[in-house]
Amino acid sequence: MNAYVVVDIETTGAHPLTSDIIEIGAVYVSEGKVIQQFNQLICPSQEISPYITSITGITNEMVKYQPQIETVLPEFMGFCKDVPLVGHNIILFDYRMLKVKATRLGLPFDKKGVDTLVIARKMLQELPSRKLGSLCEHYAINLENAHRAYDDAFATHELYLNLKDKFYHQEPKLFEPVPMAWDMPKSVPLTQRQKSYLLSLCSKHRIALKQDIDALTKSQCSKLIDGIISEHGKI
Numbered sequence: 001m002n003a004y005v006v007v008d009i010e011t012t013g014a015h016p017l018t019s020d021i022i023e024i025g026a027v028y029v030s031e032g033k034v035i036q037q038f039n040q041l042i043c044p045s046q047e048i049s050p051y052i053t054s055i056t057g058i059t060n061e062m063v064k065y066q067p068q069i070e071t072v073l074p075e076f077m078g079f080c081k082d083v084p085l086v087g088h089n090i091i092l093f094d095y096r097m098l099k100v101k102a103t104r105l106g107l108p109f110d111k112k113g114v115d116t117l118v119i120a121r122k123m124l125q126e127l128p129s130r131k132l133g134s135l136c137e138h139y140a141i142n143l144e145n146a147h148r149a150y151d152d153a154f155a156t157h158e159l160y161l162n163l164k165d166k167f168y169h170q171e172p173k174l175f176e177p178v179p180m181a182w183d184m185p186k187s188v189p190l191t192q193r194q195k196s197y198l199l200s201l202c203s204k205h206r207i208a209l210k211q212d213i214d215a216l217t218k219s220q221c222s223k224l225i226d227g228i229i230s231e232h233g234k235i
Contacts, residue, residue, distance in 0.1 A: 001084060001114070001175065001176075001177060002030065002031055003028070003029065003030045003031075003083045004028075004029055004083050004084045004085065004086050004114070004177075005026050005027070005028050005029070005079065005080045005081075005083055005084075005085050005086070006026060006027050006029060006085075006086045006087060006153050006154075006156050006157040006160065007024065007025070007026040007076075007080075007085055007086070007087050007090065007094060007098075007153055008024075008025050008026070008087060008088070008094065008149045008150070008152035008153040008156060009021050009023060009024050009025075009094050009097055009098065009149055010022050010023040010052075010056045010058060010147065010148065010149050011052075011097055012044055012046055012047075012048055012049065012052055013049075013052070014093075016096040016097045016099070016100045016184075017100060017184075017185060017187055017217065017219065017220075018217070018219055018220050018223060019097065020042075020044030020045055020046055020069070021042055021044070021069055021097055021098070021101060022041065022042050022044050022048060022052075022056075022058055022063055023040065023041050023042060023056070023058060023148065023149040023150075024038065024039075024040055024042065024072060024076050024149055025038065025039050025040075025148065025149030025150030025151070025152065025153040025154075026038040026039075026076065026079065026080075026149075026150075026153050027150075027153055027154055027157050028079065028080075028083075029086075029157060032161060034154070034157065036079065037150070038075075038076060038079045038150075039149070039150040040066070040067070040072050040075070040076075041058070041062060041063050041066040042063060042066055042067065042068065042069055042072050043063045043064065043065070043066045043067065043068050044063065044069075045068075045210055045211050046210070046211065046224075047060060047210075048060050048063065055147050056147045056148065057145075057147070057148065058148075069101050069105075070105055073098070073101055073102060073105060073107065074105075074107065076098075077102070077107065077109065080111070084111065084112040084113055084114060084177035085111050085112070085113040085114075085177075085180075086113065086114045086115075086116065086156065086157070086160050087113065087115065087116070087153075087156060088115070088116045088117050088132045088135075088152070088156045088159070089115065089117045090113050090114075090115050090117075090180070091113060091115045091118070091180050095111065095113060095180045095182070096182055096184075099180075099182060099184060100184055103184055110179070110180075110181075111179075111180055112177035112178060112179050112180065113177055113178065113180045114160070114174075114175060114176070114177050114178075116135075116156055116159050116160050116163060117130060118174065119163050119167065119171075119174045119175070120135055120163065122171065122174060123163070123166075123167045123170070123171065123174070124138075132146070132152060132155060132156065132159070133146050135159055136155050136158075136159065139158070139159060139162045141155050141158045141159060141162070142155070143155040163175075187217040187218075187219070188217060188218040188219070189216075189217060189218060190213075190214075190216045190217060190218050190220070190221040191218060194218065194221045194222070194225070195213060195214075195221070197225065197235075198213065198221060198224065198225055198228075199213070200235055201225065201228050201229070201232075201234075201235060202228070204235050205228065205232040205233075207228065207232070209224075211224070
């Protein structure tokens with residue numbers, strides 16, 4: 001694998017069907033050297049919670065005037081070209097988040113990838129944690145701004161080089177890109193009852209929604225209603 005893109009994303013939550021991407025960071029690597037960088041905040045269709053801000057440091061004000069995912073994702077796909085992706089937990093998290101957004105925009109995004117978390121779990125079983133921060137500490141990799149996409153991506157790039165240098169000859173197959181196949185679950189549209197109740201809540205509490213209500217799934221609508229009730233109360 002002479003060329004690849006190491007990517008990390010930050011999101012509004014953990015579920016690919018209901019969460020928005022708020023930042024994409026990546027480095028394009030050729031022959032072990034970073035030759036291009038990608039670093040972009042994204043304006044989501046939902047509010048960034050205080051909890052996510054406490055983890056990432058990304059606030060609603062920071063993304064307010066940033067481009068939306070329909071602009072950023074095609075740019076990122078062009079950055080990736082046709083090379084494999086590398087990431088820490090990329091198979092179960094980052095790729096699925098990106099895949100959902102690409103599918104909803106009608107964009108093909110079928111990639112091969114190498115997951116540094118998979119390698120670490122196989123080859124570093126003696127460590128108490130295989131989180132990115134713990135592995136960076138283990139290999140003395142500088143990660144000052146953890147949970148910011150570009151910084152995590154660059155640290156993952158350095159982690160991958162360390163893992164490859166130490167373990168490639170023992171387990172070369174771990175470093176071969178594999179298809180990150182994932183069948184995206186079908187989303188159920190919101191019900192008319194949910195829509196009516198949501199509109200009534202917004203009217204009572206004078207809330208202007210950023211989202212297109214008719215584009216919400218049943219799950220997204222339930223989560224939005226719960227959030228409004230928690231903050232403002234019932235009707």
